[in-house]
Amino acid sequence: MDFIFVDRETDISMHTDKIGYDSKIESELIVTKADAVINWIRKHSVWPMPMGLACCAIELMAVGASRFDISRFGMEVMRFSPRQADCMIVSGTVTYKMAEVVRRIYDQMAEPKWVVAMGACASTGGMYRSYATLQGVDNIVPVDIYISGCPPRPEALLDAMMRLQDKIANEQSSKTLLSGNRSESAEITAAKEGR
Amino acid sequence: MQLVLDDILEKFPFLTARDSADHNAVNCPEDNFLECIQQLKDQFDYDFLIDVTAIDWDVETPRFTGIYHLFSTRKHCYLRIAVDCADSINPSLPSLAHIYPAADWHERETYDLMGIHYSNHPDLRRILMWDDYPYHPLRKEFPLAGIEVPLPAADVAERTGTQVEPAPMMGGPFVSSADGPMSQTEPSARDESWTESKTKPIV
Secondary structure, X not given: OEEEEEOOOOOHHHHHHHOOOOOOOOXXXXXXXXXXXXXXXXXXXXXXXXXXXXXXXHHHHHHHOOOOOHHHHOOOOOOOOHHHOOEEEEEOOOXXXXXXXXXXXXXXXXXXXXXXXXXXXXXXXXXXXXXXXXXXXXXXXXXXXXXXXXXXXXXXXXXXHHHHHHXXXXXXXXXXXXXXXXXXXXXXXXXXXXX | OHHHXXXXXXXXXXXXXXXXXXXXXXXXXXXXXXXXXXXXXXHOOOOEEEEEEEEEOOOOOOOEEEEEEEEEOOOOEEEEEEEEOOOOOOOEEEOOOOOOOOHHHHHHHHHHHHOOXXXXXXXXXXXXXXXXXXXXXXXXXXXXXXXXXXXXXXXXHHHHOOOEOOOOOOOOOOOOOOOOOHHHHOHHHHOXXXXXXXXXXXX
16 A cells, blocks of 8 residues: 655645546555644554552553453553653642652653543642642643543543544644654643643 | 550559540650550550551640550550650650561651651651651641642753642632531531632622
8 A cells, every 4th residue: 555645735636636546446545644644543553651640540440441441442552661652641649749750751751742631630639739739730741631530430531532532633743743852841831821 | 444554554653544535545754655665565465556646736835745556466455655745846756666667657757747856766768758848747837738849859840840839729628627517617518619710609
């Protein structure tokens, strides 16, 4: 199977005309956009890294087990090494002492990477309005998806992961690939100013 | 149970009975504390140290009281021992880690959260908060929301621009108070769900 990559702005039909594509004769040729192919690959091969810090991790385990079965959506390859994962699911209470570890593990993950803040504690600190708890993991890592709930139902996590897939599908990945890595610190600063 | 307490009070004349709603409890002077504990373990079968904690009496003197819970697995009874710290500014108690190994981490926790120094402790480091944390959070003067300090890791703090900040307390309370029945003191009974944008309802 061959791919022909074109820009986002280009009209595909122009190319099919140019190469004289005839599906009856040359049925193994697909004309597409680079973003579409890259995103299609990425969204169906998300390797999550369970950052299980509290009771939300139990629901995360339920999602991996047979009743809810995250593998139906192509995300069952839970990796406990950040080097092999590209989606960190922060499930639980992040203390100030643990914040350093969460950030370091996030730094060790290879680009592109995404973060899901699962549950009230990871999103905002939740009920822990105290001296020891980081008030939202978005203070230290850029978060793509927030899940409400204390803890969220497994369905909620599945929904969030599918929304993450939608988000990945709409990224301008070829542009990001060409321009180099995105700057996380800038994203955090922007997020903080937006709040 | 009362018999055991009478035996103990008779054996150790420096102990005084302490008011208690549940188990036997005694007050012990700091000077006789180690000797008393050693004999309670050897002669009265108190072979299990359940808990080590402390009380902060706020403005009273002495301010800190060390609390020890012992259990006898042979007699099946508990004993609570309270020891006042003579020094209220730099409170200190002798460590029990060489008598009961279980005391090691309990004393580290009490040191971490209450700031009581245990002399002769084998490894008196913080156990919950990070090593450089400057406060003892369970002391009365420490606010629940916390106090502004840098994050434990300087490079992470610099990269993310984050620091330890007092937690927002609007919309609370988030903890129960101890000044009444639970039905009136728990957070749901005292709902103050007012925020910056939504004013406090007038009851």
